[in-house]
Amino acid sequence: MRNCSRMNYNNTANNGSGNGSTNGISERQKLLRVVQAQDFILTDLALYLDTHPTCPHGLACYQAHKQLRDDAVAAFTAQFGPLCHKDFSGSWDWVNNPWPWELED
Numbered sequence: 830m831r832n833c834s835r836m837n838y839n840n841t842a843n844n845g846s847g848n849g850s851t852n853g854i855s856e857r858q859k860l861l862r863v864v865q866a867q868d869f870i871l872t873d874l875a876l877y878l879d880t881h882p883t884c885p886h887g888l889a890c891y892q893a894h895k896q897l898r899d900d901a902v903a904a905f906t907a908q909f910g911p912l913c914h915k916d917f918s919g920s921w922d923w924v925n926n927p928w929p930w931e932l933e934d
Contacts, residue, residue: 856908857905857908857932860901860904860905860909861905863897863901864898864901864902864905864912867894867897867898867901868898870894871891871894871895871898874887874890874891874894875891878891902916909926910926
């Protein structure tokens, strides 16, 4: 397992080219890509931890990426509204926002 502290996840929202170029990708799409990347990493780490449940490095990596995902979800929610019903706070009026298929990207 690679060392989490040495991994660079600052470009998780890029277009996959590794150079940080976004080619006109909206801020909404960038944040969604960060959430998706962190979800993928957390799933992978969960599989690793299923077979190595006492690995302190694996547990630390999981916690670090959980925090990164939580921060990305919080940033998305603050700008664009909740990603799902579990992310909302306050009234249920989030359903009045445009649905994903109604947005122009």
